[in-house]
Amino acid sequence: MSSPSLVIRNGTIVDGSGGDPYEADLSIEDGRIVAIGNNLPKGREEIDARGKLVTPGFVDVHTHYDAQVTWSERLSPSSWNGATTVVLGNCGVGFAPCHEDQHAMLINLMEGVEDIPEVVLSEGLPWNWHSFPDFMDAIAARSYDADVATQVPHAALRVYVMGKRGADREPATEQDRQRMAELTVEGLRAGALGFSTSRTLNHRSADGKHIPTLRAEEAELTAIARAMREAGAGWLQIVSDFQEGEVALFRRLARESGRPVTITLLQSNARPEGWRETMAEIDEANREGLRITAQVRTRPTSVLLGLELSQTPFTGRPSADRIARLPFAERLAHWRDPGFRARVLAETFQGDKQRRLVDRWDRMFPLDDPPDYEPTAEQSVAAIAARQGRPAAEVAYDLMLERDGRQILYLPVTNYVAGNLDVVREMIDRPNTLLGLGDGGAHVGIMCDATATSYTLTHWTRDRPRGSLLPVSWAIKRLTADNAAEIGLRDRGLLKVGLKADLNVIDYDRMKLRRPEVVYDLPAGGKRLIQRTDGFDATIVSGAIVYRGGEATGALPGRLVRGARG
Numbered sequence: 001m002s003s004p005s006l007v008i009r010n011g012t013i014v015d016g017s018g019g020d021p022y023e024a025d026l027s028i029e030d031g032r033i034v035a036i037g038n039n040l041p042k043g044r045e046e047i048d049a050r051g052k053l054v055t056p057g058f059v060d061v062h063t064h065y066d067a068q069v070t071w072s073e074r075l076s077p078s079s080w081n082g083a084t085t086v087v088l089g090n091c092g093v094g095f096a097p098c099h100e101d102q103h104a105m106l107i108n109l110m111e112g113v114e115d116i117p118e119v120v121l122s123e124g125l126p127w128n129w130h131s132f133p134d135f136m137d138a139i140a141a142r143s144y145d146a147d148v149a150t151q152v153p154h155a156a157l158r159v160y161v162m163g164k165r166g167a168d169r170e171p172a173t174e175q176d177r178q179r180m181a182e183l184t185v186e187g188l189r190a191g192a193l194g195f196s197t198s199r200t201l202n203h204r205s206a207d208g209k210h211i212p213t214l215r216a217e218e219a220e221l222t223a224i225a226r227a228m229r230e231a232g233a234g235w236l237q238i239v240s241d242f243q244e245g246e247v248a249l250f251r252r253l254a255r256e257s258g259r260p261v262t263i264t265l266l267q268s269n270a271r272p273e274g275w276r277e278t279m280a281e282i283d284e285a286n287r288e289g290l291r292i293t294a295q296v297r298t299r300p301t302s303v304l305l306g307l308e309l310s311q312t313p314f315t316g317r318p319s320a321d322r323i324a325r326l327p328f329a330e331r332l333a334h335w336r337d338p339g340f341r342a343r344v345l346a347e348t349f350q351g352d353k354q355r356r357l358v359d360r361w362d363r364m365f366p367l368d369d370p371p372d373y374e375p376t377a378e379q380s381v382a383a384i385a386a387r388q389g390r391p392a393a394e395v396a397y398d399l400m401l402e403r404d405g406r407q408i409l410y411l412p413v414t415n416y417v418a419g420n421l422d423v424v425r426e427m428i429d430r431p432n433t434l435l436g437l438g439d440g441g442a443h444v445g446i447m448c449d450a451t452a453t454s455y456t457l458t459h460w461t462r463d464r465p466r467g468s469l470l471p472v473s474w475a476i477k478r479l480t481a482d483n484a485a486e487i488g489l490r491d492r493g494l495l496k497v498g499l500k501a502d503l504n505v506i507d508y509d510r511m512k513l514r515r516p517e518v519v520y521d522l523p524a525g526g527k528r529l530i531q532r533t534d535g536f537d538a539t540i541v542s543g544a545i546v547y548r549g550g551e552a553t554g555a556l557p558g559r560l561v562r563g564a565r566g
Helices: 100-113 118-124 133-138 156-160 173-188 218-231 248-255 274-287 319-322 328-336 338-346 381-388 392-400 423-429 452-463 474-477 481-487
Strands: 006-013 023-030 032-037 045-049 053-056 058-060 081-085 146-148 194-199 235-240 260-262 292-294 302-305 409-412 433-435 503-508 518-521 526-529 536-541 546-547
Touching: 006 503, 045 058, 053 474, 058 481, 081 536, 100 156, 118 260, 146 338, 146 452, 156 173, 156 194, 173 218, 194 218, 218 248, 218 474, 248 260, 248 274, 248 292, 274 292, 274 423, 274 481, 319 338, 319 452, 328 338, 338 392, 381 392, 392 409, 433 452, 433 474, 433 481, 452 474, 474 481
Parallel strands: 006 045, 006 053, 058 081, 081 146, 194 235, 235 260, 260 292, 292 433
Antiparallel strands: 006 023, 023 032, 053 503, 302 409, 503 536, 518 526, 536 546
């Protein structure tokens, strides 16, 4: 009998089931878990995991790596943070299907909705596809540091079928609806794990136009839902502002499709209790036998502001806007100039008031290392200014110049009405929620929330000083088995003999999020925010070690995942 390819010794097994951790060895052969127990035979390679957690690999159900998968083998920062499966194609946006004359339209859409610069997309995307199955084949031809799963994006589908009428949000004809339904089934049968759409005013293309799917008529969505019932596969992923009657619409779609529906849920500043009303409707739908879940984030949706980033607190002031596109070194020289400082501080905001995010000094905080995503009011720019007896704008300006102009200011936008994460604590512990919304691959100059997976462990099971903690076994189940099962991936998410060998070995005591930083590794030298987490001793995909101590090994076992397994 040959030795297994890899044995993980003496680890604390947190198997994804929610059960109590236990100490055992685990052996792997041919990409599968072949044994869990004590004193297992010696492997050709071994990892000593004494004092470490051994967990399933995380399943990141809400990413936007649609572009990144076409030019990079690394699905970072998700893969740096324990994700071994990532699901892209969320929020109705993507690059397939696509006619050749629609490339610019889809780039414009993705630049606006997901904050990926046009030049990066224009130079990086190979466009070696036309249909959605073509796009999947293009991904299947590549290798990655994590498995990749796809969804059929409604905006691309609508523009593909309807052209400019679709982009301009005209009603779909019966012929349009049937064609979109046919193409959805084509994508699902090629292996897409779902269909996604957006109904939020927040999603606009780079030229300011609303996303093509905003207010798409029920008849259009129903045609697609019925096609999904025919295919017997996939879920419907929806992002919404929850206009009156929309949850009832989603319930009808769940009934028509016979498929799971998952909806983004956040606490808004405008309607702090609205999420509870929505959650109550979701819970009621589940009691009726429908399957609807709310995707929730384990920390605030936040905007990161700084001189090296896409926005500063002074974006919209004329002097700041005039230099916004200069190279960083040149911008920094301006910001350091006393005359420029005086002009910016004397100016007022001149931009679109509806899109202004950065005028809350009492909700803006310096982001330290390690970053604190649940800061108190005393840590805010306004509080610092009050203690120093200075205007808050001056304090924010001077803070940004720290660390050679690379200091980051943190502005929680959702989930932080009360100045704490008590609401998030409620959300993440509800039975019909999923932990997601990391948005890896998107918002590259203003957000970096793909570390929300790691934050679930560090903050909610170990570090939170402002409330009760949750068990580690609970957190691992939520990041692994729950997400895998919901998306229909029954071969992963648990440490169980016969299942896929996707694992993390975690030094839990040493686990710590690092401060986000800017790198210039996108096509055309484009910048993006990245963030790493200390404490991942090893990340394993299909039995191959892809990261050791946070460093890449060169192994790229990740592949396209086709077809729901449910």
